[in-house]
Amino acid sequence: MIVAVNKVRLVDVAREAGVHTGTASRALNPAAREEVSPQTVRRVERAARKLGYVPNTLARGLRTSRSFVVALVVPDITNPLFPHIVRGAEQVLAESNYTLVLTDTNNDPKTERSQVAAMRARGVDGFIIATARWKDPVLDELAEAEVPTVLVNRRNDAARFPYIGGDDRHGIEMCVEHLEQLGHRAILHLAGPSDTSTGRERTSAFRQAMRSRRLPIGRAVVECPSYTEQAGADAVNAALERGTSFTAIVAANDLLAIGAKEALAEHGIECPRDVSITGYNDADFMHRLTPAFTTVRVPLNSMGALAAKTLLAWMGGNHPELSAQTLLPVELMQRGTTASARLISHLPTGDRAASGGTVA
Amino acid sequence: MIVAVNKVRLVDVAREAGVHTGTASRALNPAAREEVSPQTVRRVERAARKLGYVPNTLARGLRTSRSFVVALVVPDITNPLFPHIVRGAEQVLAESNYTLVLTDTNNDPKTERSQVAAMRARGVDGFIIATARWKDPVLDELAEAEVPTVLVNRRNDAARFPYIGGDDRHGIEMCVEHLEQLGHRAILHLAGPSDTSTGRERTSAFRQAMRSRRLPIGRAVVECPSYTEQAGADAVNAALERGTSFTAIVAANDLLAIGAKEALAEHGIECPRDVSITGYNDADFMHRLTPAFTTVRVPLNSMGALAAKTLLAWMGGNHPELSAQTLLPVELMQRGTTASARLISHLPTGDRAASGGTVA
């Protein structure tokens, strides 16, 4: 019922050129072309062009066990973070005649597992993984099978693969520094999920930045179960309810920051008048919100590109230093959601009395 | 240098179970399982599980010429429009054990061509195409080769494939109606590229809506060469320079609308105080801008899902009505960028004299 992809096979080309398929194969393969006389090469090439020959990649892959396909696994393509990584990787891979296929796991470890398995069965040559969880059995399996794999954006606990990410520690450090210079001392951190390296790393960086400035930490870290607006809002509400006071928020992610801002607004707390907020990633639209968000720009495109380059090198035989962790420089985009600290506490009036003021 | 995907082949399973590979194959294939005795099926299954057998999809595909892969081709994954379509399609396909691979053509017809060719050589079972241009030779080739293909979001001139889109005519109609009710009569249309069906369709709908309301058209349609902010800004500047006056803008796309708003702002023209603007698509962040954008919500997820269903049916043998054009209902999201018309002209003072006032 489904017609063949293309009726023209190598034998047809060979017959047209009056040679054996083996010869035709070599003539068409740049790497083996010297084993064939120049005239024959030309005859075969002409025949191939005339017949519109396109090689069957499945058959080739079956024989050579190389497919020139790499899979990029992302947790959620609707997250504005990932399209840029995809773009960067794709451009690099295309130059080397690799095809990039993208699979979205919908943030579900089960889906991730089956997608990776499907891709492996399909003979992809390598993986770029942007879904790494801190403990990630899928990655362990890939490592076990020695499948060329590069981690991007997130890494896992066992550094068995090269990793390309942004310099999270420095990014968070800059946020805290920026806020401190604006006079903030009571700073809340909306932490990312602790099963992601970004969550852990940024939180750890936050603590360190606070400590080194002798700023109080106390209950200033609130973990969010996911990188969503809802989670950000929930976290802020939780902090407010238990009476933590703060004049600034360092969010581990733009979406958390947006959720936080909206939750505050519902309590009549305005940003940046009452509370300053920093995001993370600088998603496309962050600069266009009102006020524009102060956030950390991460070189997503370069990350994707570098991940692809690293993977290409590996697949080309240059086994990389597996524990190589490359951190690309990030940039603090100072915009409208951060302003000088005011001295008053920002708890809703009703809660003021109950406030234990963990962060005074 | 690259290890095999999986050392366990069907012969290994067969040997372990003490049967021939043919038998093992049938035992593992739900469709042919009746041809094998129940005990043998169990023995083979046990052996497969014990050895951790995963079938080699390449080999299978080579023999059966089915890969259970469909390719979704998008022009630009960073355009917030597409991730939702991807999501919708993916969910449906996953249920039928199909794998979705995504390829981004970077808005380049050449890339599109080579990507599609690569996918075909790779034996994908079908295509969902979101990159259709109005004249699109790639689509003609696919039609020629009778490759199962469904168009989504954009279609082409020759309706040789099923198409799933939003009801663009109605969407634009609602914009114009909304603006008219607010008292606008001089309405500018920022048209999409005329090599896309969305551009053509929406423009045509705009003209019709204006005509049927006896509103003046004149030079009210400005074509934008691409769906980008820059193009939107350029178009508005061009209209301003040549002296077209207007109190409202119907943009063919959200990005155009954003660019238009910014260009107006540079001329001191405020939205919605001086000019009302409607967008199209309702990208994720449109409701969060200030003012929130009035725009048309398109059921992207459903479009992707329906496209996938249609394609599945086709690949399953239900040859669809090729010219079936399905339009899903859209919804006008009335928000902050549209307001009552004021009666003054909104040209920059300097230009006022030169204004021919095409739309008076």
Place this chain on the structure above:
DNA sequence: TGGGGTGACACAATCGATTGCGGCAAGACT
């Protein structure tokens, strides 16, 4: 008791390209 079914498997061809090996012929060298 023998002809005809039938169920359960084995055999081997097949998908389309790649590649080690061997053969043949022309030219080089002693």
Place this chain on the structure above:
DNA sequence: AGTCTTGCCGCAATCGATTGTGTCACCCCA
């Protein structure tokens, strides 16, 4: 003139699974 290279190409195995056809044993029934 005979042997050795060397270049060019054909032969056939191979990748791993699917599937049409063949075979054998067993059973039914006349």
